[in-house]
Amino acid sequence: MAAGAVRPQTLRVTALREIRADHDAHSIALYQAYAPTIAEPAVAAGRFVPPFSRGRMTWIKPSFRWLMHRSNWARKPGQERVLEVRITRDGWERALAAATLTTAGPAAVAKAAVHVQWDPERSLSGAALNHYxxxxxxxxxxxxxxxxxxxxxxxxxxxxxxxxxDLVRSGRTAQATRLLPPERRYPLDPSLARRLGMS
Structure with a gap:
């Protein structure tokens, strides 16, 4: 390459199924939406407390944009408060190691302690993307x-x-994008990735 030439930038291709998250060496950020009656005590305590129920399955998601689609930007009844729940990477990986894909047979899913489901990732406008x-x-x-x-x-x-x-609705997509939580590929042991149906 000639002196002073600009080296071409290598763009990473997003795999069909991969975990993208805001994570550091010790923890990973996950997102959930709740009614204020559940969210406010949880934020005050720094952990889930009643009336949060431990008696039913709870779904955690590392994709901020997917949860925005699911909760309609915190406008859906019962999902008016969006929480970042940061958990240990050890806990996250223990959950994944115990997981069964929801595409497995009904008997396997029924007895599974943890379920994993892959859904189309979403753009800021809510459109389905070509990866999960x-x-x-x-x-x-x-x-x-x-x-x-x-x-x-x-x-x-x-x-x-x-x-x-508000920025998305007013067409200021670039400004909205700058406020999104940073999400990058989360590394997993290859054998666990295969079990979870990742490409």
């Missing part, structure tokens, strides 16, 4: 670990969500 985002359903037998051992912090992102939504 992971959802992880934590069953009753594992929720105690999620709440008591894995949770590092709970942060209310609702004001940020509303600001991004």
């Amino acid at each position: 985002s992971i959802q992880v359903g934590i069953g009753r037998g594992v929720i105690d670990e999620l709440v008591d051992e894995w949770t590092v912090s709970i942060t209310d992102l609702t004001p940020r969500v509303r600001k991004i939504a």
Whole structure:
């Protein structure tokens, strides 16, 4: 390459199924939407407390944009508050190691402690993209670990969500994009990735 020439940038191709998340060496950020009656006590305590129910499956998602699609930018009834639930990477990977894909047979899914489902990732406008985002359903037998051992912090992102939504609605997509949480590929052991149906 000649002196002073600009080296071409290599663009990473997004795999059909991969985990993209805001993560550091010790924790990973996951997103959930709740009614204020559940969200406010959880934020105050820094962990889930009643009336949060440990008796039903709870779904955690590392894709912020997917949850925005699911909760209609915190406008869907019962999902008016968006929380960042940061948990340990050890807990996250233990959950994945115990997971069964929802495409497995009904008997396998029924007895699974953790469910994994892949859904089309979403753009800021809510359009389905050509790659998938992971959802992880934590069953009753594992929720105690999620709440008591894995949770590092709970942060209310609702004001940020509303600001991004206003920018998207007004066509200021570039400004909205700059406010999104940073999400990059989360590395997994290849054997676990294969079990989860990742490409």
